[in-house]
Amino acid sequence: xxxxxxxxxxxxxxxxxxxxxxxxxxxxxxxxxxxxxxxxxxxxxxxxxxxxxxxxxxxxxxxxxxxxxxxxxxxxxxxxxxxxxxxxxxxxxxxxxxxxxxxxxxxxxxxxxxxxxxxxxxxxxxxxxxxxxxxxxxxxxxxxxxxxxxxxxxxxxxxxxxxxxxxxxxxxxxxxxxxxxxxxxxxxxxxxxxxxxxxxxxxxxxxxxxxxxxxxxxxxxxxxxxxxxxxxxxxxxxxxxxxxxxxxxxxxxxxxxxxxxxxxxxxxxxxxxxxxxxxxxxxxxxxxxxxxxxxxxxxxxxxxxxxxxxxxxxxxxxxxxxxxxxxxxxxxxxxxxxxxxxxxxxxxxxxxxxxxxxxxxxxxxxxxxxxxxxxxxxxxxxxxxxxxxxxxxxxxxxxxxxxxxxxxxxxxxxxxxxxxxxxxxxxxxxxxxxxxxxxxxxxxxxxxxxxxxxxxxxxxxxxxxxxxxxxxxxxxxxxxxxxxxxxxxxxxxxxxxxxxxxxxxxxxxxxxxxxxxxxxxxxxxxxxxxxxxxxxxxxxxxxxxxxxxxxxxxxxxxxxxxxxxxxxxxxxxxxxxxxxxxxxxxxxxxxxxxxxxxxxxxxxxxxxxxxxxxxxxxxxxxxxxxxxxxxxxxxxxxxxxxxxxxxxx
Amino acid sequence: xxxxxxxxxxxxxxxxxxxxxxxxxxxxxxxxxxxxxxxxxxxxxxxxxxxxxxxxxxxxxxxxxxxxxxxxxxxxxxxxxxxxxxxxxxxxxxxxxxxxxxxxxxxxxxxxxxxxxxxxxxxxxxxxxxxxxxxxxxxxxxxxxxxxxxxxxxxxxxxxxxxxxxxxxxxxxxxxxxxxxxxxxxxxxxxxxxxxxxxxxxxxxxxxxxx
Numbered sequence: 001x002x003x004x005x006x007x008x009x010x011x012x013x014x015x016x017x018x019x020x021x022x023x024x025x026x027x028x029x030x031x032x033x034x035x036x037x038x039x040x041x042x043x044x045x046x047x048x049x050x051x052x053x054x055x056x057x058x059x060x061x062x063x064x065x066x067x068x069x070x071x072x073x074x075x076x077x078x079x080x081x082x083x084x085x086x087x088x089x090x091x092x093x094x095x096x097x098x099x100x101x102x103x104x105x106x107x108x109x110x111x112x113x114x115x116x117x118x119x120x121x122x123x124x125x126x127x128x129x130x131x132x133x134x135x136x137x138x139x140x141x142x143x144x145x146x147x148x149x150x151x152x153x154x155x156x157x158x159x160x161x162x163x164x165x166x167x168x169x170x171x172x173x174x175x176x177x178x179x180x181x182x183x184x185x186x187x188x189x190x191x192x193x194x195x196x197x198x199x200x201x202x203x204x205x206x207x208x209x210x211x212x213x214x215x216x217x218x219x220x221x222x223x224x225x226x227x228x229x230x231x232x233x234x235x236x237x238x239x240x241x242x243x244x245x246x247x248x249x250x251x252x253x254x255x256x257x258x259x260x261x262x263x264x265x266x267x268x269x270x271x272x273x274x275x276x277x278x279x280x281x282x283x284x285x286x287x288x289x290x291x292x293x294x295x296x297x298x299x300x301x302x303x304x305x306x307x308x309x310x311x312x313x314x315x316x317x318x319x320x321x322x323x324x325x326x327x328x329x330x331x332x333x334x335x336x337x338x339x340x341x342x343x344x345x346x347x348x349x350x351x352x353x354x355x356x357x358x359x360x361x362x363x364x365x366x367x368x369x370x371x372x373x374x375x376x377x378x379x380x381x382x383x384x385x386x387x388x389x390x391x392x393x394x395x396x397x398x399x400x401x402x403x404x405x406x407x408x409x410x411x412x413x414x415x416x417x418x419x420x421x422x423x424x425x426x427x428x429x430x431x432x433x434x435x436x437x438x439x440x441x442x443x444x445x446x447x448x449x450x451x452x453x454x455x456x457x458x459x460x461x462x463x464x465x466x467x468x469x470x471x472x473x474x475x476x477x478x479x480x481x482x483x484x485x486x487x488x489x490x491x492x493x494x495x496x497x498x499x500x501x502x503x504x505x506x507x508x509x510x511x512x513x514x515x516x517x518x519x520x521x522x523x524x525x526x527x528x529x530x531x532x533x534x535x536x537x538x539x540x541x542x543x544x545x546x547x548x549x550x551x552x553x554x555x556x557x558x559x560x561x562x563x564x565x566x567x568x569x570x571x572x573x574x575x576x577x578x579x580x581x582x583x584x585x586x587x588x589x590x591x592x593x594x595x596x597x598x599x600x601x602x603x604x605x606x607x608x609x610x611x612x613x614x615x616x617x618x619x620x621x622x623x624x625x626x627x628x629x630x631x632x633x634x635x636x637x638x639x640x641x642x643x644x645x646x647x648x649x
Numbered sequence: 650x651x652x653x654x655x656x657x658x659x660x661x662x663x664x665x666x667x668x669x670x671x672x673x674x675x676x677x678x679x680x681x682x683x684x685x686x687x688x689x690x691x692x693x694x695x696x697x698x699x700x701x702x703x704x705x706x707x708x709x710x711x712x713x714x715x716x717x718x719x720x721x722x723x724x725x726x727x728x729x730x731x732x733x734x735x736x737x738x739x740x741x742x743x744x745x746x747x748x749x750x751x752x753x754x755x756x757x758x759x760x761x762x763x764x765x766x767x768x769x770x771x772x773x774x775x776x777x778x779x780x781x782x783x784x785x786x787x788x789x790x791x792x793x794x795x796x797x798x799x800x801x802x803x804x805x806x807x808x809x810x811x812x813x814x815x816x817x818x819x820x821x822x823x824x825x826x827x828x829x830x831x832x833x834x835x836x837x838x839x840x841x842x843x844x845x846x847x848x849x850x851x852x853x854x855x856x857x858x859x860x
Contacts (some may be wrong), residue, residue, distance in 0.1 A: 171735040307719070307721040309691050360709070537790065
């Protein structure tokens with residue numbers, strides 16, 4: 001490989017060589033080598049540096065050389081077998097075998113572990129031996145790899161394989177489902193990969209290059225992504241094995257690493273890194289102690305991941321994620337699956353609401369709501385909003401009685417082979433806790449009176465609540481104005497002005513106007529559930545059918561636009577709950593707000609889709625995830641909400 | 650909702666992985682066999698109105714995943730189920746041997762009164778049979794279960810299985826043995842009895858005070 005590289009590309013080797021004279025960390029090596037394959041001459045030193053054993057004293061130097069393990073004979077014969085396959089000269093063989101046995105025996109004794117046939121140790125030792133280091137140093141490398149990189153629990157159905165299953169499901173649900181249906185669980189093919197870092201199945205040159213990359217990267221979870229890429233690369237081949245038996249599939253999968261050649265490893269590892277960046281990383285914190293390092297493992301059943309339906313994302317990661325500087329970090333599209341009344345009592349500003357109960361009660365509407373969800377997701381992605389993201393993260397309440405429905409919805413997405421599906425660990429309860437600890441995070445529509453999270457903690461406060469109500473609506477309007485100010489869309493601001501002015505109280509800014517209206521809090525409280533764009537909800541759809549059928553006046557658009565009391569008009573789209581968009585005109589007069597919906601095929605004519613007194617507008621909001629959408633909420637009789645999408649942009 | 654019914658029953662379909670639970674549900678609702686069925690993730694859901702003893706009964710059926718991995722997810726669906734189809738595969742003894750565990754789960758997590766019908770599925774695969782009809786009947790008798798052998802492929806006995814289970818529940822309601830008003834009974838009154846709408850029963854799952 002080195003021969004293919006240009007001279008100027010080799011400068012890093014010289015740099016690296018110099019750096020190795022002093023202590024250097026994996027990340028320092030990485031900056032120089034960028035994951036490239038290390039020249040054979042430097043490899044021993046690079047590995048020692050990366051694995052942190054450069055100056056480490058080896059327990060092997062103090063080894064008693066007493067070979068009296070209970071499993072000693074098995075160990076010895078396995079060493080002999082392994083070495084006989086190496087094809088060394090006969091005189092070398094004896095010393096190699098004795099090195100093998102000393103290292104393994106010493107390891108068993110100093111770490112008080114037991115050698116078991118086929119536990120991957122010999123496979124890890126073999127490539128280390130090719131470095132031709134003194135055996136004490138080989139021991140240190142071996143010890144370090146086992147502790148840093150081999151996940152604990154590599155047993156049938158062990159925790160690492162459950163994690164791998166979730167990762168595979170996250171990135172390729174179809175493939176995952178195919179293998180599950182074949183009953184090919186990951187431990188059947190991944191176990192040797194994980195417990196030997198692929199050394200049991202890869203050819204030596206490829207393996208050395210892979211380990212070069214691996215130790216530089218120093219990501220203990222990297223093996224999961226390597227395995228993932230292995231599977232996803234071969235997905236077509238795997239999916240074509242539809243009619244083969246389980247055993248054939250397992251064999252084919254197990255042998256896949258054999259096909260990797262040294263030239264492929266760079267691409268292979270880069271791909272694996274790409275998958276790693278496209279995966280929410282919450283599981284790492286939960287599992288790192290269970291898998292790696294010296295700590296005694298936490299009993300598996302205590303870890304939520306063991307039986308998780310999909311990959312969990314911690315509330316912290318969800319909330320603070322957008323602040324990550326990296327460009328291609330995981331971006332979530334948050335789907336709030338709690339019942340509407342809970343959602344309306346407080347939710348994250350970026351949350352899209354999908355009512356789980358719809359799935360039970362009105363499957364057809366649920367399907368429409370899901371389509372709406374995906375459409376909004378696409379729009380949010382296209383407009384690059386903070387609420388946009390290609391990773392669907394579902395939020396339940398964190399309580400079993402509601403989360404069974406959340407699970408059902410999540411399962412339906414997985415069943416449809418939706419990629420990038422995760423759930424917030426602990427649900428809304430976890431988010432609520434986080435909000436209490438970090439006042440920086442704001443919930444939208446948060447009403448402590450009915451918010452389940454608040455009720456749980458401050459049930460005594462509920463009695464004296466009249467003050468709270470006004471405070472909470474006060475906050476909402478404060479936020480509303482903030483939201484409005486932050487949107488630069490010119491039209492929207494104009495709109496706001498016009499709507500504010502006709503009702504003409506003394507307020508100059510939006511929030512003061514609303515605050516000065518003393519009826520607001522009451523009006524707000526008396527409202528039927530406040531729907532926002534996301535509340536695709538059974539009640540809302542019935543409202544709409546009413547609205548659709550009731551008195552539809554046919555009018556001429558031009559006549560209306562020229563009416564004397566028209567303050568301003570906008571061409572826009574009206575977005576219905578079901579995701580349909582209508583070419584419409586939004587007309588603001590001194591007393592009313594109208595939406596004229598163009599009648600298809602009859603140019604210039606329109607139905608009056610909405611007719612509302614301006615004074616009845618309680619809230620005008622626009623979602624961060626889609627700044628072009630403006631939501632009007634009215635405080636009369638029933639909540640209703642045409643959503644206007646501005647066309648001028 | 651356009652369909653009208655007297656009662657709504659919450660039903661479970663449980664049993665080991667690969668016994669054909671989803672295919673039974675599919676056959677029941679769509680009246681066809683689902684070729685290329687893949688394993689169930691977590692839970693699936695279906696509903697259908699069937700006539701039972703002169704009443705219209707809407708069955709709300711929760712088809713759970715048989716895989717051990719999903720236990721913690723599927724267990725949450727047991728609560729408040731009125732009836733269950735406990736499914737094994739007549740060609741796989743291990744699925745029959747696991748029945749006692751599934752049954753214990755259903756009785757402890759759903760309700761001790763849950764009406765359970767034992768279903769020996771894949772009766773079309775006579776040549777591969779590992780569990781005889783007689784043996785399964787004995788198990789059913791010992792555990793006070795109703796029993797049918799079905800074939801989700803041919804459709805044999807599939808509707809009967811669901812109807813029979815529903816009928817047993819209706820009988821219990823009419824004899825007063827089951828009280829539909831009890832929270833967690835898994836039974837709701839339908840819209841054909843407007844005096845008692847389903848709201849009261851629905852609170853069973855949505856009221857925040859209930860743990």
